[in-house]
Structures are given as C-alpha cells and as structure tokens.
Amino acid sequence: MHDNYTDYKFMHKIRTDEEMTWKTLSSEKIFDRPWLTVRKDKVQLPNGHVNNEYYTLHYPDWINVIAETKDGDIILERQYRHALGMVSTEIPAGVIEEGEDPLHAAQRELKEETGYEGGEWTELMTISANPSTMDNLCHCFLAKGVEKDAAQHLDYAEDLEYFLVQKDEVRHMLESGKFIQALMLAPLYKYFYQFC
Numbered sequence: 538m539h540d541n542y543t544d545y546k547f548m549h550k551i552r553t554d555e556e557m558t559w560k561t562l563s564s565e566k567i568f569d570r571p572w573l574t575v576r577k578d579k580v581q582l583p584n585g586h587v588n589n590e591y592y593t594l595h596y597p598d599w600i601n602v603i604a605e606t607k608d609g610d611i612i613l614e615r616q617y618r619h620a621l622g623m624v625s626t627e628i629p630a631g632v633i634e635e636g637e638d639p640l641h642a643a644q645r646e647l648k649e650e651t652g653y654e655g656g657e658w659t660e661l662m663t664i665s666a667n668p669s670t671m672d673n674l675c676h677c678f679l680a681k682g683v684e685k686d687a688a689q690h691l692d693y694a695e696d697l698e699y700f701l702v703q704k705d706e707v708r709h710m711l712e713s714g715k716f717i718q719a720l721m722l723a724p725l726y727k728y729f730y731q732f733c
Contacts, residue, residue, distance in 0.1 A: 538660055541711070545547055550673060550703050551702070552583070553586055555629065556686060557583060558583075559580045559581060559582055559583070560579075560582055560653050561578050561579070562579040562580065562581055562583040563579040563586070563695045564576055564578045564624075565577045565578075566578070566704060570598065570641060572597065572632070573594065574590060574594070574595040575593070575594055575595075575598055576592070576593045576594075576595065577590055577591070577592055577685055578584070578591045578592075578593060579591070579701070587613065589724075590593070591669045592668055593631065593670060593671070593672055594671045594672070595673065596632075596671060596672075596673040597632045597633055597634070597635070597673060598632075598633040598639065598659050598673045598674050598675070598676065599630060599631065599632055599633065599644070599645075599673065599674070599720070600630060600631060600632075600633055600639055600643040600646060600675065600676045600677070600678065601627075601628050601629065601630035601631075601675060601676075601677050601678070601720060601721055601724065602628060602629045602630070602643050602646065602647050602677075602678045602679075603628055603661070603678070603679045603680070603724055603725065603728050604628070604629060604647055604653055604656075604680045604683050605622065605656075605679070605680065605681045605682065605683065605704075606653070606682070606683055606684070606685075607682050607684055609654075609684070609703070609704060609705070610701040610702060610703055611628075611701070611702050611703075611704060611707045612628070612647075612651055612652075612653060612683070612699055613626055613627065613628060613629065613659075613698070613699065613700055613701075613702050613707070614626070614627050614629055614697050614698065614700075614702075615627075615697065615698050615699075616695075616696060616697035616698075617696065618706070619731045620636070622719075623717075625717055625718060626710070626716060627716070627718050627721055628647055628721050628724075628725070629647050629650045629651060629699070630646065630721070631645075631646035631648060631649075632718075633676070639650060639676035639678075639699070640658060640660070640676075640678065641681075641711040643658070644658070644677075644680075647680065647683065648686075648687060648690075649689070649690045649691065650689065650690070650695070650697060650699060651685075651689060651699045652686060652687040652688050652689050652690075652692065653683040653684060653685050653686065653702045654684070654686050654687070655684050656680045656681050656682035656683040657680070657681045657684065659678065659679045660678055661677045661724045661727055661728065662679060662723065663664060663675070663676050663726060664677065664723055664724075665721055666719070668686055673701070675720045675724070677720075677724035677727075679724075679728060681733065688693050690693060694699065707725070708729055708733070711725050711729065712727070713715060730731075
C-alpha cells in the first residue's frame with residue numbers, strides 16, 4: 538500500500554502505513570496442515586495496547602475464473618459447501634499449488650473442473666477474503682473464447698457439475714442473489730461493469 542492520501546480530505550493528520558503497523562512480539566503455530574495453518578500471535582498496537590491472542594489463518598493463495606466460451610456463454614458450477622450446508626452456484630476456482638504461477642493455476646483448474654481451455658486470459662483483480670484474519674489472496678481471471686478440449690478431471694475430494702449459461706441470465710442471477718461466494722461476486726460485478 539502507499540502513503541499518498543493527498544487527494545482525500547481528512548479531519549485530522551493521518552498516519553503513515555508504518556505508523557499504523559502492529560508489532561509482532563511472539564508467534565506460535567497451533568495447527569498445521571497442508572491447506573490450513575492457524576497461528577497465535579502476541580501483538581502490540583501503535584497505541585501500546587498488547588493483544589496476547591491474535592489468531593491468523595494461513596491458506597494457500599486461490600484463483601477463480603470467469604470463463605466465456607466462443608459462443609459467449611459463461612461456465613458456472615454447482616457444488617455442495619459443507620460449512621453452510623448448501624449447494625452453491627459458483628465460477629470455476631481452486632488452490633494455487635506451491636511454486637505455481639496464478640495464471641497457470643487458473644488455466645489448470647478450469648481444464649480440470651470443466652475440460653475447457655485456450656482463449657484470451659486477463660487478470661481482473663486480486664482480492665482478500667478477510668485481511669483481518671486470513672493472509673492469503675485470491676487472483677481473479679477472465680478467460681474469453683475458451684473451448685471444450687478434454688473431459689472433466691476432478692480431484693478425489695471434488696464433486697461438482699458445470700453448466701453453460703447465457704451472459705444475460707448470469708447477470709440476472711447476480712442481481713437476484715443466486716451467488717453467495719463473496720470472492721466470486723467481486724469479479725462478476727467487475728466483469729459486467731467493465732466488459733459487458
């Protein structure tokens with residue numbers, strides 16, 4: 538982030554990013570798995586207050602893809618989301634493997650989950666699910682002109698189905714609340730604002 542806020546009107550002197558940054562006094566991993574690490578930090582705020590238990594969740598970075606076929610349809614997916622106990626309508630998404638480039642991960646996940654590939658790829662945005670407690674990012678891509686080239690090839694822990702929807706119907710679904718995943722709502726709104 539930058540410290541240049543000269544275009545904004547503040548009622549008081551604003552602090553620099555460095556002046557607002559917390560100090561980590563100690564750190565301890567309390568849960569460590571390949572897809573999730575939980576860390577307990579002891580932190581000191583700029584005002585001197587010490588918080589003895591501040592928990593941070595570490596996940597690998599993620600990707601998601603708005604994939605538009607050569608015919609102009611959008612690829613959507615349905616899958617059960619256990620935490621909410623519901624089937625969710627989403628865009629293709631997945632985990633970036635260690636050392637993998639976000640674009641490569643997005644292309645790999647799209648092909649694995651749907652069998653579609655190719656096209657022209659653009660990174661739409663990079664967003665955070667919750668910067669207060671989670672340290673990973675989600676890289677959002679637009680793929681235009683993708684074509685079906687292979688069969689779906691899911692991981693052992695995946696169970697999803699994909700389907701094609703016309704753009705106008707996806708916009709209607711978006712506006713009527715059919716999508717619940719916030720990390721997918723942001724790129725979908727940007728897509729319809731900027732590209733449609």
